[in-house]
Amino acid sequence: MFLDNLSEFLTHPVTATVLLVVGIIGIALELLFFSSGLLALAGVAGFGLYFLGFYLAGFASFGDLTVLAIGLVLLILELVVPSFGILSVLGAICLFGGVMMASSDPKEAAYMLVIALLIAIVVVIAAIRRFKNRGIWNRFILKEQLTTSKGFTSNPDQSYLIGMTGEAVTPLRPAGTALIQGERVDVVTNGNFISANRAIVVVEVEGVRVVVKEVDNQHNN
Incomplete structure (x- = not known):
């Protein structure tokens, strides 16, 4: 009875959409800000609970879980082995493919994904503006000003x-x-x-x- 109620709760369109939002935002912010895995863990939890609901309902299979897991692994690998976005794109495709495959209604899953993506985009943009000095792009920007007052000169002063x-x-x-x-x-x-x-x-x-x-x-x- 408990598992049935849990499955019904997790597969409800509103709950499932919220879980997708958490999953997408968690993974996206982890890739952008490197939060020592905390945001990635939240993202994995969101997708995991989404899959668990449909698995308990009898719609998702281990094959769907495999596709979902491959997507998560590829996204995590992007954190360790920068691939100029290739692993991120492949991971996102597998992740969203797993979400569609696990759902009882792919069309409904597509609607939930679109809504979740739109919400996630708004949140991610807000996070980038709020924490613009902490993003991954700062690793590629020279922050230190090379000024004469700090002892830096392009050529010796003669x-x-x-x-x-x-x-x-x-x-x-x-x-x-x-x-x-x-x-x-x-x-x-x-x-x-x-x-x-x-x-x-x-x-x-x-x-x-x-x-x-x-x-x-x-x-x-």
Whole structure:
């Protein structure tokens, strides 16, 4: 008698739809937010109770359960082995297929699935907006701002070299190497040729581009 009442309760369209909503939302939010399995457990419980009701009523078979289980396994595997959504899609197909197969009326099951999906979509969207900083997508977004104030620079800051004098180590035609304050620096002239061992002065720094002039030329100008 108890099992009959339980079966009647679980297979009632309203109850069955609620169980599907719980199942879909639980699995979907687990895939999106990785809640250490808690949401996945709620989702599995929802689908499990749905199947149990129709199994006790004599409509669902172990074959239906197998299809449902395969879908759940594929969705769980997506949590462990990212497949760019392939496992999720296959899992969802098996899951929904199992739901349809287990029902006494596939048409009614389709209606319940549509309603459950619409409700689940609304809840999932609300959850994404509410917890947008905790979603799986944040694993692929660089959160840390790479700013100079935090010690990050795209290129070494060599602006301190402006006005310093040194000596051309190699001929500058117009690029080459100079020794400035004991440091070897890649430099370039504004187009003028400067022989090796000539005195130079840094007149401009643009990123990694260090522009120099020969000291004698600068004084003459």
